[in-house]
Amino acid sequence: MSEITVKPENVKNIDNHSADAGPVVKEAEFDQLAEQAVSRRGFLSTCVGLGAGAFVMGMTSGFPMNALAKSTGSRMTFSAVAANTLDTITVPKGYSWSILASWGDPLWSRGASFDHKTRGSGESQELAFGDNNDGMALFSMGDKNIFAVNNEYVNQKIMYGNRESKLPENADDVRKGKAAHGVSIMEVAQKNGQWSIVKDSTYNRRITADSDMDITGPASGHDLLKTKADPTGTRSKGTWNNCGNGRTPWGTYLTCEENFNGYFSSSDENYQASAELTRYGVKNKDRGYNWALTDERFDISKHPNEPNRVGYIVEIDPMDPTSTPKKRTALGRFKHENAELVVADNGHVVVYLGDDERGEFLYKFVSDKKYKKGGNNTSLLENGSLYVAKFYDGGKGEWLALNPKTTGMKSQAEVCIHTRLAASAVGATTMDRPEWVAANPNKAEVYCALTNNKNRGVKPNAGGDLTPVGGPNPREVNNYGQIVRWLPKAGDHTADEFIWDLFVMAGNPAVHKDAYAGSDNIDASNMFNSPDGIAFDKHGTLWIQTDGKYSNKGDFAGQGNNQMLAADPETGEIRRFMVGPKECEVTGITWSADTKTMFVGIQHPGEKGDSHFPGGGDSVPRSSVIAITKDDGGYIG
Numbered sequence: 269m270s271e272i273t274v275k276p277e278n279v280k281n282i283d284n285h286s287a288d289a290g291p292v293v294k295e296a297e298f299d300q301l302a303e304q305a306v307s308r309r310g311f312l313s314t315c316v317g318l319g320a321g322a323f324v325m326g327m328t329s330g331f332p333m334n335a336l337a338k339s340t341g342s343r344m345t346f347s348a349v350a351a352n353t354l355d356t357i358t359v360p361k362g363y364s365w366s367i368l369a370s371w372g373d374p375l376w377s378r379g380a381s382f383d384h385k386t387r388g389s390g391e392s393q394e395l396a397f398g399d400n401n402d403g404m405a406l407f408s409m410g411d412k413n414i415f416a417v418n419n420e421y422v423n424q425k426i427m428y429g430n431r432e433s434k435l436p437e438n439a440d441d442v443r444k445g446k447a448a449h450g451v452s453i454m455e456v457a458q459k460n461g462q463w464s465i466v467k468d469s470t471y472n473r474r475i476t477a478d479s480d481m482d483i484t485g486p487a488s489g490h491d492l493l494k495t496k497a498d499p500t501g502t503r504s505k506g507t508w509n510n511c512g513n514g515r516t517p518w519g520t521y522l523t524c525e526e527n528f529n530g531y532f533s534s535s536d537e538n539y540q541a542s543a544e545l546t547r548y549g550v551k552n553k554d555r556g557y558n559w560a561l562t563d564e565r566f567d568i569s570k571h572p573n574e575p576n577r578v579g580y581i582v583e584i585d586p587m588d589p590t591s592t593p594k595k596r597t598a599l600g601r602f603k604h605e606n607a608e609l610v611v612a613d614n615g616h617v618v619v620y621l622g623d624d625e626r627g628e629f630l631y632k633f634v635s636d637k638k639y640k641k642g643g644n645n646t647s648l649l650e651n652g653s654l655y656v657a658k659f660y661d662g663g664k665g666e667w668l669a670l671n672p673k674t675t676g677m678k679s680q681a682e683v684c685i686h687t688r689l690a691a692s693a694v695g696a697t698t699m700d701r702p703e704w705v706a707a708n709p710n711k712a713e714v715y716c717a718l719t720n721n722k723n724r725g726v727k728p729n730a731g732g733d734l735t736p737v738g739g740p741n742p743r744e745v746n747n748y749g750q751i752v753r754w755l756p757k758a759g760d761h762t763a764d765e766f767i768w769d770l771f772v773m774a775g776n777p778a779v780h781k782d783a784y785a786g787s788d789n790i791d792a793s794n795m796f797n798s799p800d801g802i803a804f805d806k807h808g809t810l811w812i813q814t815d816g817k818y819s820n821k822g823d824f825a826g827q828g829n830n831q832m833l834a835a836d837p838e839t840g841e842i843r844r845f846m847v848g849p850k851e852c853e854v855t856g857i858t859w860s861a862d863t864k865t866m867f868v869g870i871q872h873p874g875e876k877g878d879s880h881f882p883g884g885g886d887s888v889p890r891s892s893v894i895a896i897t898k899d900d901g902g903y904i905g
Contacts, residue, residue, distance in 0.1 A: 343809060343836050348793060348843045351828030353820055355879050357870070358847040362899050367882050368456065368463045368867060369417075370892040371399045375454050375465060375472040384888045386430050390443030394474060397465075399427065399448040400891045401856060401869045403513030403606060403801075405521055406456075407586050408861040414471050415867075416521040416586045417452045417856070417893060418510035423872055424556055426888060436558045445557055449508040450476040451523050453586050463865065463895045473589050477506035477531075477559070480592055481582065484650045487597035490681040492576045497565065504577040504595060505565070512606025512704050512801065513856075514581070514619065518645040521584045523593075524604035526624060528578040530555035536569040544686050547731050548602075549625075550575045576685055581607050581621070583649060596649040599633045600670075600687035606801075608705040608714070611639045612761040617648050620714055622702030626721045627729025629691040630657040630702045632667050634762050654683065655764075656696040659739045665754060665766045668694045688731060698735045700724055700746050706802040706810060708837060712759035715771060715810065715837075717799040720749040740770060743783050747823060748774040748797045749816070750787075753837075772835070772842060774799060778826050789840040795827055796844070801855045805904070806863060810835040812842070813868075815853040830854045832868065846896070849873045849881035856893070859904070866896045866904040 346360040357365045372382030372393070379395030382388060388396065398419025407414045422445050425434040436442050455469035466472075481504045487493060493501035507525055514522035529549035534541075541550055550568060560566040565574045579601040585591040599607070602623040609619045615638030621631040635652040639645055655667035668674065670683050675690040677683050683690045700721035707714045718741065723729075725737040725744035737744045740752040750773040757763040774797050775786025786795065798816025805811065812833045817824040832846040832854050848854045848870050856869030873881040874889030882892050898904060 342839070342841055342843075343807070344834055344841065344843045346834075346843070346845060349831075349845060349847055351795075351826060351831070351844065352847050353818075353828050353850065354847070355850045355873075355881055355884075357849065357894060359896060360845065363896055363904075364899055365894045365896045366462060368415075368893040368895045369397045369401075369452075369454070369465055370882060370890040371397060371401075371448070372890065373397045373465060375452070375467060375474070377467050382890070384883075387427050387888060388444060390440045390447060393444045393447040394476070396474075397452045397454070398450060398474070398476075399423065400871050401452070401893055402511050402871060403524065404856040404858050404867060404869060404893065405513055405515045406858045406860060406867065407515075407519060407521070409587060412471070413456050413458075413860070414586045415452075415454050415456045415893075416513070416523075416584065417454075417869075418513055418523055419449055419452055420511055420526070420871070421509055422448045422557075423875055423889075423891075425877070426874065429888065435556050436561070439562045442557075442559055442562045446477040446506075446508075446559060446563075447474065448476075449510070450474065450479065451507070451510060451521075451584065453521075453584075453589075458860075458865070461897070463867075471586070471589060473586075475507065475584065475593060477508045479506055481505065481507060482592050482594045483577065483597060484594050485596055485598035485684065486651070486680040487601075487684045490679075490685065492573055492682070492685050495565070495571055495573050495577070498577075507578070507582050507593065507595075510582075511604065511624065514607030514609050516583070516609055516617075516645070516648075517611060517639065517641075518648075519585070519587060520646075521586050522607040522609070522619075523582045523584060524606055525579050525582065526603045526605065528603070529575065531557050531559050532566050532568050532575055533558075533560045534569040535560070535567050539569040541568060542572065544689065545572070545575055547686075547688055548575065548579065549730065576601070579603065581619075581649070597681075597684045598650060598652050598654065600631055600654050600683075601685050602628065602631075602687050605703045606705060608707050610707045610714075610761050614760070614762060615639055616762050617652075618761040619649070620705040620707065620716070622699075622705055622716060623688070624701050624703050624719075625730065626701055626723045627698040627733060627735045628688065628702065629696045630699055630705075630716060631655065631687070631691070632657070654687070656691040656694060657699075658695065659697045659752075659768060661739060663767050663769060665768050667764050667766070668696060670694065692731045692733050697739060698729050698733050698741075700741045700749065703800045704802045706804050707761075708808060708810075709804055709806055710808045712761060713753060713755050713837070714761075715751055715753045715802055717802045717812070718750050718752060719798045719800050719815065721746045740768060742770075743773070747817070748776070748784065748786065749799050750774060751799055751802065751812070771837070771840070772799075776823055776825065776827065779823055784823075789842055792826065794833060794842045794844050796831055796833060797824060797827055800853070801857060803857045805859060807903075808837065810837055811845075811857055813854040813857065815855060818851060832857075850879040851875045851877075852879070852881070863903050864897060864901065868894050868896060870894060 402418040453473040455466040511526035533554040534552035617635040700718040754768040777785040800815035801813035852873040
């Protein structure tokens with residue numbers, strides 16, 4: 269049984285950075301828990317006597333740690349795909365792919381087909397599939413299949429490629445851009461093996477930056493959320509920059525507001541934003557969207573509270589087109605990546621959440637009320653306890669409560685509005701961009717993709733918190749990323765304590781011979797950088813999607829375009845399943861009810877001008893959702 273370790277060179281020992289001794293737990297008691305976890309979850313420690321630290325695959329305490337048990341076989345039934353730089357989708361032999369939906373495809377018959385010359389209008393976009401699709405989920409009820417897909421942002425140079433400036437220049441341009449954001453909800457159907465949109469379905473719906481939203485939870489009605497348009501602080505307008513997603517067992521969709529800050533600007537160039545807004549990256553200039561041109565709420569000098577009304581998890585009922593989306597402030601406000609929901613054995617709902625920015629934090633929400641199968645669970649995400657992760661050397665960790673007592677804030681509402689400041693106040697661990705979180709459906713263990721962090725060990729985060737090298741972030745100037753895994757104490761997702769290790773450290777063994785080569789389950793055949801989207805299928809395979817450098821040069825030589833890989837959590841084996849087209853990000857994944865179709869998102873192909881996916885020729889590159897099937901009609905995997 270071979271040990272999976274990280275190469276020791278250039279991995280700094282952080283004893284001088286860590287004054288914390290860890291949570292107050294008897295060492296023997298915690299070691300016993302660790303031993304039980306190993307036995308129960310299929311881990312194998314080859315470092316007997318090292319206690320909980322033996323779970324760590326990295327070099328966080330100066331010596332190589334845990335190995336995963338190697339099985340004689342493999343759960344992977346496909347042949348690995350080679351890295352490449354083609355402008356198409358590459359899948360294994362015996363698999364096929366097709367387009368389900370692309371940016372601009374109409375959801376209603378009255379909508380115009382996508383126009384490659386004009387790239388559409390405000391009116392056509394309001395009736396069509398949005399841009400830059402990301403997180404997604406498929407909901408099935410009887411013979412109905414309802415697809416909910418995030419539309420994160422727009423490629424301005426592409427969307428406004430018919431404008432000389434390549435930017436929105438008039439009111440209709442702004443209308444088009446706002447309509448391309450949010451969430452696309454649509455019925456889909458499979459006919460003769462081909463999946464497509466069911467136009468004019470009563471379920472079809474566009475939720476955009478102008479849609480009405482309810483604000484729920486502790487922050488609802490707080491003074492920081494009140495505006496001239498909404499003096500009650502209970503109703504907001506719109507959701508945008510929707511990144512990853514989640515879903516609930518009661519049949520709702522969770523969409524996650526991420527880089528909301530880049531849409532606000534100030535008509536007063538001398539306006540000084542508050543320290544709190546600055547902590548979230550809100551500035552006097554937006555990122556070129558120009559929404560304040562037609563919508564005054566995006567002018568922070570006139571409406572300084574408006575940014576406080578975005579940055580939340582939004583719950584949507586995809587099966588009820590008349591329902592109003594609800595912003596769930598109890599889950600905190602930050603740059604949400606996804607929302608991984610599990611029901612703990614004691615019935616409480618637990619949601620794991622990452623804040624995708626360099627040096628930010630990993631969170632957990634635990635509902636006050638318990639889930640009742642078949643009961644009314646619509647208010648479960650309105651109230652609960654919010655926590656942030658603290659990782660210690662030696663493989664231990666704990667969830668720190670975020671409340672007025674621990675943070676020094678006046679109310680839980682303030683904690684939920686200024687969550688980053690609350691996490692900084694309790695001394696949470698700064699992370700290498702916590703992106704998607706995925707919980708194993710077959711055992712109590714959770715994974716989080718830490719995509720990369722060029723500032724690790726170099727500069728603090730936006731709040732001034734230090735970013736020392738060590739723990740789950742063991743490499744300085746981390747351009748490759750890693751995936752951290754933790755086991756909640758006694759298998760209880762509501763527990764305050766956990767044990768952690770690193771499942772994989774991405775790298776390039778063809779270029780480096782030190783820690784930047786990656787962990788020992790990385791080699792020339794499966795190397796990648798910047799793990800981003802991760803999700804488990806029902807069989808227990810972990811799917812890893814990347815959003816990293818695709819230069820195929822220097823530190824990234826041989827890694828090709830962004831890709832999707834499959835991983836075995838029991839053995840550590842990782843195998844490349846798919847490669848995307850040029851300049852894309854691979855993000856978003858879900859399955860048909862029979863698991864014979866896998867749906868995958870292809871975002872921003874040609875973002876730098878070197879792709880014509882999916883149309884080829886001289887066509888405009890368009891973000892798309894693809895459907896992957898097995899030629900023999902079998903299950904994906």
